[in-house]
Each structure stands twice: as structure tokens, then as C-alpha cells.
Amino acid sequence: MELRVRQVPKEETEVLEIRYHKMTDGISEIISFVKSRAGQISADKEGRSVEIPVIDIFYAESVDNRLFIYTADDSYELRLKLHELEEMMKGKHFLRVQKGMLVNLMKVKSIKPALSGRYSALLKNGEEIIISRKYVPDLKAVLKGGEV
DSSP states (O other), X not given: OOOOOOOOOTTSOOOOOOOOSSOOHHHHHHHHHHHHHTTEEEXXXXXXXXXXXXXXXXXXXXXXXXXXXXXXXXXXXXXXXXXXXXXXXXXXTEEEEETTEEEEGGGEEEEEEOGGGOEEEEETTSOEEEEOTTTHHHHHHHHTTOOO
16 A cells, blocks of 8 residues: 655645555544544444444443444444544543543533442433543543643
């Protein structure tokens, strides 16, 4: 695969074009990354590819080596690893709250202490998630005005 990068004058339209012979997981991941930077992410639902606006995502969870994202009332599968999604979501108010979970802080309604140093977060869709004690310091730092 050849990579060509070229700066163009401001008068010229910026274009990102991906040419391929066969769709592979690698190309699919590149497309998902580019779309997520533009505010959308490609996910699978019942064998179809669907575009999900990042702002609609409540949380992402890794289950049995598969990654799912959850919106207010639906779930979708991604062809990424959790750490790849986490990297893509830097600066978009997503925070790791468990070994296998990222949460969109903009979808959190309230947070309260739970047992054993953990916290409980109530999401705007009524779901409750647990923030494991390992990630509580990161949460506190973000709430004090740190970077997400």
C-alpha cells in the first residue's frame, strides 16, 4: 500500500480518498478512524454497516473480545479493540471507567460513591454503571477540570 500526503493551497478543496481492491479489517479501521474524527463512527448492526454520531454514544464495552457501543436504546458492534476506540475518542469526553469500558461523560446524569472505593454513575438513559476504584482518580481529575 502506498501513502501519499500532499499539502494543497487554501483555495483547493481538501480530499481524503481511500482506494482499495478488497475491503479488509485494516481498511475498515482506517475508515472508522477518519469518520470518528469527523464526528461519526462506523458500527455493525445485524450485518449492516451503520454510521453512529459520536455524541449519541453512551458507553462502549468489551465483552468476550468483541466491542460494543451503546446508544440511548440500541447497541452496535465495532471492529476495533477498546484501546483503539479510547485513542480515537481522546478529547471527546470519553473516559475509561473499567478495564473493559469507556463512558461518554456528557451522558452521565449523576455520580455517587459505591462500596469498596468504587463509584456508581447513572446515565441519562437510566442505566447505571460502576466505576472501578482503579479509575476513580482519573474521574476525579477530570471532574476537577483535568483533560479527558
